[in-house]
Amino acid sequence: MSVIEVKNLVKKFKQPDRKSDLVAVNDISFSVEQGEVFGLLGPNGAGKTTTLEIIEGLQKPTSGETAIKGISTQKELEKVKNLIGIQLQSSAYYEYLRLGEILELFGSFYQKALPADQLLDIVNLREKKKALIKQLSGGQQQRFSICAALVNDPEIVFLDEPTTGLDPQARRLMWEFIKKINQEGKTVVLTTHYMEEAQYLCDRIGIMDEGEIIALDTPKNLIHQLRSSSRIHFRATERFDLEVLKKVEGILEVKSNSENYYHLKVSKGNEALPKLYKWAEENKVFMIDLEVISADLEDVFLALTGKKLRE
Amino acid sequence: MFKLLLANIKMTFRDKQAIFWSLFFPMMFIIIFGLFDFSKMGDAKYVIFNETDSEISQQFQQGLDQITFLKKQDVPESLDQAKSKLKEGDIDLIIVVPKDFALPPAENNPAAIPPGNNDSAQLPKPSPIEVFYSESNITVNQIALSVVDKFIDRMNMQIGQTPTLFSYNAESVQTKNIKYIDVIMPGILGMAIMTSAVIGIATGISQYRERKLLKRLSATPLKVRNFLMAEVFSYLFLNIIQISLIILLARIAFDVKVYGDYFLIYLICIIGSVIFLNLGFAVAGYAKNTKTAESLSQVVTMPMMFFSGVFFSTEALPKIVGKVVEYLPLTPMVEALRKISINAGSFQDIWKQLAFMGIWIVISFLIAWRTFRFKD
Numbered sequence: 001m002s003v004i005e006v007k008n009l010v011k012k013f014k015q016p017d018r019k020s021d022l023v024a025v026n027d028i029s030f031s032v033e034q035g036e037v038f039g040l041l042g043p044n045g046a047g048k049t050t051t052l053e054i055i056e057g058l059q060k061p062t063s064g065e066t067a068i069k070g071i072s073t074q075k076e077l078e079k080v081k082n083l084i085g086i087q088l089q090s091s092a093y094y095e096y097l098r099l100g101e102i103l104e105l106f107g108s109f110y111q112k113a114l115p116a117d118q119l120l121d122i123v124n125l126r127e128k129k130k131a132l133i134k135q136l137s138g139g140q141q142q143r144f145s146i147c148a149a150l151v152n153d154p155e156i157v158f159l160d161e162p163t164t165g166l167d168p169q170a171r172r173l174m175w176e177f178i179k180k181i182n183q184e185g186k187t188v189v190l191t192t193h194y195m196e197e198a199q200y201l202c203d204r205i206g207i208m209d210e211g212e213i214i215a216l217d218t219p220k221n222l223i224h225q226l227r228s229s230s231r232i233h234f235r236a237t238e239r240f241d242l243e244v245l246k247k248v249e250g251i252l253e254v255k256s257n258s259e260n261y262y263h264l265k266v267s268k269g270n271e272a273l274p275k276l277y278k279w280a281e282e283n284k285v286f287m288i289d290l291e292v293i294s295a296d297l298e299d300v301f302l303a304l305t306g307k308k309l310r311e
Numbered sequence: 312m313f314k315l316l317l318a319n320i321k322m323t324f325r326d327k328q329a330i331f332w333s334l335f336f337p338m339m340f341i342i343i344f345g346l347f348d349f350s351k352m353g354d355a356k357y358v359i360f361n362e363t364d365s366e367i368s369q370q371f372q373q374g375l376d377q378i379t380f381l382k383k384q385d386v387p388e389s390l391d392q393a394k395s396k397l398k399e400g401d402i403d404l405i406i407v408v409p410k411d412f413a414l415p416p417a418e419n420n421p422a423a424i425p426p427g428n429n430d431s432a433q434l435p436k437p438s439p440i441e442v443f444y445s446e447s448n449i450t451v452n453q454i455a456l457s458v459v460d461k462f463i464d465r466m467n468m469q470i471g472q473t474p475t476l477f478s479y480n481a482e483s484v485q486t487k488n489i490k491y492i493d494v495i496m497p498g499i500l501g502m503a504i505m506t507s508a509v510i511g512i513a514t515g516i517s518q519y520r521e522r523k524l525l526k527r528l529s530a531t532p533l534k535v536r537n538f539l540m541a542e543v544f545s546y547l548f549l550n551i552i553q554i555s556l557i558i559l560l561a562r563i564a565f566d567v568k569v570y571g572d573y574f575l576i577y578l579i580c581i582i583g584s585v586i587f588l589n590l591g592f593a594v595a596g597y598a599k600n601t602k603t604a605e606s607l608s609q610v611v612t613m614p615m616m617f618f619s620g621v622f623f624s625t626e627a628l629p630k631i632v633g634k635v636v637e638y639l640p641l642t643p644m645v646e647a648l649r650k651i652s653i654n655a656g657s658f659q660d661i662w663k664q665l666a667f668m669g670i671w672i673v674i675s676f677l678i679a680w681r682t683f684r685f686k687d
Contacts (some may be wrong), residue, residue, distance in 0.1 A: 004333060056530060057530075058529065058530060060524065063416075078532055081530070081531060081532045086524060086527075086530040088523060088530070090523060090529055091522070091523040091524065091526060091527040092522035092523065093524065093527070094318070094322060094524070095322070095325075095326075096321070096322040096325035096326050097318060097321070097322060101318065101321070102316070105315060105318045108314040108315070109531040109532055109533040110532060111530065111532075178376055195664055202347055
């Protein structure tokens with residue numbers, strides 16, 4: 001059952017210094033299933049946040065519509081607001097209120113609200129209940145803003161770049177919290193430009209670039225769709241003809257640099273590797289530092305757009 | 312909304328900066344102006360060299376003693392020493408009563424001269440009283456000289472038995488003892504409310520916007536109307552505490568009395584507060600960021616602080632400026648507060664000012680309505 005419907009969404013911004021409008025979201029449609037973690041992956045400026053904020057009702061679309069559980073965001077925003085929880089990309093809370101007080105205050109805006117203690121427990125911040133925001137570390141602040149998004153016990157939670165600016169350890173921890181929230185039955189929609197994050201957390205990923213969703217599938221399928229699913233790197237003791245190597249079955253592309261380094265693209269790593277070994281033995285090529293790297297979403301993005309995710 | 316109001320009040324009291332500017336800053340003004348003793352500034356210090364102890368010179372001395380404005384100082388050793396003291400500004404006046412400053416003998420008593428005979432040239436004249444003064448303090452010296460002048464005139468007239476035809480009764484209309492601080496206190500009330508409302512709302516709201524708190528709030532079902540009401544009511548609450556503290560401090564420390572009705576004082580303050588809150592929202596709407604909001608609210612409040620009669624009368628201003636100033640919202644507010652506080656005015660005395668402030672509520676609300684945006 002889909003809980004979020006997005007139909008032909010378009011968002012244009014007027015540019016004062018230019019004649020043409022900036023098209024932030026260019027006619028996209030997708031739906032999110034109940035209970036899944038859905039990710040929008042793409043570089044900065046791809047239109048992820050704009051899409052999210054239109055679904056949340058924070059921005060108005062130029063055309064198209066969005067609905068949460070069948071309720072139109074554009075027509076019945078009040079109802080929608082009670083169903084969803086939102087974490088904004090960058091948003092501070094009250095400077096002079098303690099965490100517990102902020103949660104109680106925000107709870108008072110909703111029809112139903114969870115007690116502050118229970119919310120703080122979700123993100124392990126119970127002992128900081130009496131602290132002010134400025135007394136928290138960056139990671140703790142981010143965790144708090146996630147638990148503030150859960151204040152009305154929403155069915156659907158929107159997280160806009162929940163781990164941006166965090167160190168790897170804090171990011172890992174955040175992933176666990178997001179998984180936990182999802183396991184409690186909440187549908188999670190998040191945006192990110194970290195492909196590891198999308199790969200680790202998301203059941204399905206929509207890859208966005210320049211206002212369009214250029215691919216939408218499970219992380220596994222997205223990678224499998226690639227012509228080459230792995231890369232093999234090795235160093236050889238002596239130089240040999242690249243054309244010979246290309247004739248080996250399963251090897252799609254061969255590149256080399258002056259230091260006898262060879263980079264191969266193969267369709268399937270587990271099939272190409274034995275054949276590569278056999279070829280090496282037959283041709284008396286001695287391979288050192290051999291590594292097999294499976295393709296990831298970075299490769300998917302590169303294959304789809306010809307660009308790297310973070311440039 | 313009630314919870315938000317409580318939270319707002321709580322936050323204000325935790326914000327040390329807000330507390331300083333809204334509570335301690337105006338109270339500092341009260342203390343500073345209360346400590347100035349403006350009555351002292353008018354004194355003229357004099358020394359007198361009395362070279363005779365004749366009856367008349369004693370009378371002269373008694374006469375001088377009666378004038379509270381003139382303060383007698385210890386006589387220096389010599390006239391030269393006194394003169395150098397005068398030059399340094401330690402004293403304002405030197406009076407030298409000559410040796411022959413005495414009534415003439417009985418046969419030459421002017422009383423014995425038949426009326427109509429004005430040949431005063433026959434009379435032996437004592438040498439004149441010498442007065443030295445410095446030019447540096449003109450007002451004080453003018454007054455001191457005229458006092459001496461008047462005294463000598465009177466003595467001449469008494470001795471000459473000139474009948475007193477003209478006389479006057481001087482009666483001070485102010486029956487209360489009004490000090491400068493009494494005049495300043497209502498002005499400080501107005502200033503405190505204006506600055507805390509305009510600067511508080513303008514910077515507070517634009518900070519909320521800059522930190523995306525307004526955006527975060529707009530993601531909740533909280534209604535904009537309720538948000539604004541909570542802001543307004545928490546500031547009104549703060550203002551009531553503010554003026555209570557100012558009035559209390561002025562009363563305890565400097566015996567400043569409010570002669571009129573306290574209810575009217577609070578009413579004027581609340582009406583004024585609504586005007587300035589509206590202006591604060593307008594500034595917050597107009598300014599793109601907190602820095603601009605800060606300086607823009609200074610631009611709004613500064614001229615009123617100095618021109619609307621907080622510290623000195625608007626009558627001291629050039630005519631054109633005075634005319635313009637009359638239309639600023641703080642001017643009628645301070646006027647009304649003074650009428651109540653000093654003159655024990657009633658509602659009838661301030662209805663004009665209140666009506667004017669009512670117009671300002673409408674104007675400021677319209678400006679705020681047009682410029683204020685909740686989201687960015």
